[in-house]
Amino acid sequence: MLEQARQDAQSPWHEGELAMQRSVGVVERMDGPGRNFVRKAMPEQHRAFFPMLPFVVLGAVDAKGDVWATVRAGHPGFLASPEPELLDVSLARDPADPADAGMEDGDAIAMLGIQLETRRRNRLNGVIHRREAKAFQVRVGQSFGNCPQYIQPRSSAFVRDPDRGTALQPLRSGRLDDRARRMIEGADTFFVASYVDRDNGERQIDVSHRGGNAGFVRIDADGVLTIPDFPGNRFFNTLGNFLVNPKAGLVFLDFATGDMLQMAGRAEVQLDSPEAATFERAERLWRFTPEEIVFRPDALPLRWSSFNRDL
Template sequence: MAAQTETGPASRAGDGIYHAGSRAVQDRVGVREAADHVGRSVGRGIRPVAAAFLELQPLLVAGAADPATGAVWAAPLTGAPGFVRATGPHTMSVTGGVPADDPLARALAAPGTYTGTIALDPRTRRRMRLNGVLTPTRAGFSIEADQVFSNCPKYLQRRESFTYVDRTPGPARVSGELTAGQRDLVTRADTFFLATAHVRGADASHRGGNPGFVRVTSPRELLWRDYPGNSMFLSLGNLAADPRAGLLFLDWTAGTTLQLTGEARAEFGADGERRVRFTLARAVWRDGALPLAWAPPEYSPANPLLP
């Protein structure tokens, strides 16, 4: 998916996109020039082709920090296509929200919350990120965009279709450690979403790989390899400046969700390989949370083979 944004002087310079955390990671890996090139595609505008993409999506993932606790969470929002739409050249509006006991509910109700979002379409292996400042509305919320950009389909699994399922969401089950069922969901996952934050914003991104690419090393710790991407290092850059992180795992068939909050840190190996170690503070599990059932995945040919 080609970038569908307006660019400006800040985008061309790169310094309007990247803060010191991202720059530190780019310099450590030696990709500052590549990051500046990719950064030219980042802007504030939502072009017509991007607006059309948003209106086709039944799923949006949002990430932000809870204004009361500071914990960073990621949460899924669903609706009939059109529930997410561009309502202005720099504004995305969302109808609906999350349950009142969702850990992201306070953030989505607080004016001025820095919020990161990602719209991901498994049918076409396309994804688009929009980050900005949230304003609650009578119907849900809107976000005034600071950053709008698309990503390549790398590590994104194709799921050809989905159906709507009439499910009654279960209660939120909160724990400080991963249960056996939660560990199983994580180790079976081919996709998860990562929310990060910094003093000037928030971001929600996608991570994908073959099942097993995320390892559960203890009931309170996860580990995954950071596969090569677009060289921007927005997520790892945020973590370099602020280790708070929120993870979201979905059961794409049963609609179960697992939301995790804690801290994550990148580890750089001598061989150039990067890993991210996540330490759990709190987990929230909800059966039947999503009214969507997706077709089985076709794994991305870019996924590295696992040992």
């Protein structure tokens, strides 16, 4: 019965993801997990998980076609699932957030729910239905879980009401300044958004977590980031998207201050770079060239404390 259901289900993988899976010889092995675990509705565990969260990671595409990753916070319960195919999101519009421009009615969106203290994470993507400025609903296109690999455990606490924003203004630039470089070079965590437009006309956005020991992202003199790709679940959502559409959005957080560094630019996957050998455990590399940079001081009302555990 389960085998028949697997055969009847449609494979979720697009050509970029399949190309990445071919590069490591796992296309046939990943066919079953794709059909079984990438769902069109949230399982009960996910429906119970999202309402517990004090923040969510989002990926959205603006009118120019640039993709942005962002983090938004709210009191637990600001995410709720009235039905397995729906997720209600109680978040007000935020003009300071460049990702907000891609959150209109009918826009595609990606979401990552991540609980750093337990290292649980679940992802979904879908389409926004918006009737008001203070909230929207997402109809699920894909929903699936991820393993806890490379997540640095942290506990969080609110330092102000999440409905009250900061008075500090965002700073926009086309190049990385010293502050941004320090933020990236000291990071053990960031989030990345990517997207493809499928053959059926649907836009599919993904946002995911990347983690390693502090300093795992390198910055060249020209501001290009070199990022190792460690062994994972072989879904290759992010790198597969890059093969089809090289646009990328990255967000780095300062967990101690609530500062946020958001960047939109272009990514290049390097399957056979000899430089990969200089990164411990890396299977391949990808490079990111920032084109638009937004630094948002005190953007988040949360502060995190690390458990100081190496990955």
